[in-house]
Amino acid sequence: MFDCTLKHVAYTLVLQPSFFMSKTRSYAQIPMGFRWFLTAMAIHSSFRVAPSDSQQGENHRITHVHVPAAWMSILVHIAAAIGSFLFSLTKHPLFPRFSGTSTEIGALFTFLTSVTGGFRGKPMWGTFWVWDARLTSVFILLFIYLGALCFQKLSFELASIFICVGLINIPIIKFSVNWWNTLHQPGSISQFGTSIHVPMLIPILLNFANFLFPTCILLVLETRLLIPSFLESSLTEEMEARG
Numbered sequence: 001m002f003d004c005t006l007k008h009v010a011y012t013l014v015l016q017p018s019f020f021m022s023k024t025r026s027y028a029q030i031p032m033g034f035r036w037f038l039t040a041m042a043i044h045s046s047f048r049v050a051p052s053d054s055q056q057g058e059n060h061r062i063t064h065v066h067v068p069a070a071w072m073s074i075l076v077h078i079a080a081a082i083g084s085f086l087f088s089l090t091k092h093p094l095f096p097r098f099s100g101t102s103t104e105i106g107a108l109f110t111f112l113t114s115v116t117g118g119f120r121g122k123p124m125w126g127t128f129w130v131w132d133a134r135l136t137s138v139f140i141l142l143f144i145y146l147g148a149l150c151f152q153k154l155s156f157e158l159a160s161i162f163i164c165v166g167l168i169n170i171p172i173i174k175f176s177v178n179w180w181n182t183l184h185q186p187g188s189i190s191q192f193g194t195s196i197h198v199p200m201l202i203p204i205l206l207n208f209a210n211f212l213f214p215t216c217i218l219l220v221l222e223t224r225l226l227i228p229s230f231l232e233s234s235l236t237e238e239m240e241a242r243g
Contacts, residue, residue, distance in 0.1 A: 035213045042206040050200045059123055060200075066116035068208035069109050073141060074170055076106035076215065080148075081167050084160035094223060096156045099163065101222045103152070105215055107145035113138055133176035140169055 046064045083099030086092070117135065118128035129135065144166035151159035176182060 035210065035217070038206055038210040038213065042203055042210050045199075045203040045206055050203050056120075056123065059120060061203075062116050062120040063200075064203040064207055066113060066120055067204050068211050069112040069116060070138070071208055072211045072215065073106055073110040073113050073138070074173065075212075076102050076109060077141065077145070077163070077166065077170065079219075080106060081164050084163045087156070088160055096152075097222055097225075098219060099160065100149075100152055100156075101219055103145055103148045103159075103163065105218065107142065107149065109211070110138065110142040110145055114142065133180040133182045134173065137169060137173040137176050141166070141173065144169060 042064070046061055050061065050064065052058055052060065080099045080102035083095045083102060087095035087099065114135075117138070121130075122128050144162070148159045148163045148166070151162050
């Protein structure tokens with residue numbers, strides 16, 4: 001039942017390409033325009049609205065990029081795992097494209113997380129890198145992304161398994177600051193609220209939205225690029241079968 005439902009959703013996207021192509025063409029301009037607005041607002045709030053931190057000074061503004069990049073590295077990994085799982089069930093050619101693009105984007109965000117985290121931690125730790133539980137688990141996430149990209153050249157089935165197994169690392173990243181004594185500070189945002197002052201929280205949320213919108217746009221555009229070639233091959237197979 002579950003397998004049939006997933007196949008129905010997947011084939012609806014491809015067997016009705018005119019609907020998908022027209023809708024994405026119509027609505028793509030909205031998030032693209034909104035993204036420039038978010039960029040301007042994020043820059044303004046980071047340098048004009050958010051105050052300087054009493055302990056870290058201006059270096060604290062790196063958090064406005066570091067935290068959203070960390071969120072995106074985890075979110076994109078989950079999206080890539082979903083695409084890999086759906087491919088293992090349906091064998092639909094759209095899902096490898098989706099998961100592969102997600103893996104590339106996730107590797108970029110994870111690298112950005114590590115770099116910005118190093119610059120943020122240098123004044124407090126005296127070094128750009130320590131083998132802290134949080135930093136190490138994020139470093140492992142980067143290697144999971146890079147390993148999946150290498151496996152995709154050999155077998156996407158193998159890359160899918162690697163991405164899905166890598167989900168084990170997500171709760172480790174999340175709860176590492178609670179499970180072990182780490183140099184990295186505990187999470188400031190949870191389901192119970194936040195300890196971050198609103199003027200400092202606004203640029204973080206704006207940058208997160210600014211990262212999320214272009215990521216969604218890129219995934220949709222990558223899917224659009226695959227559909228014409230998929231339809232052409234399907235049409236060729238149909239003509240050969242009739243001939």
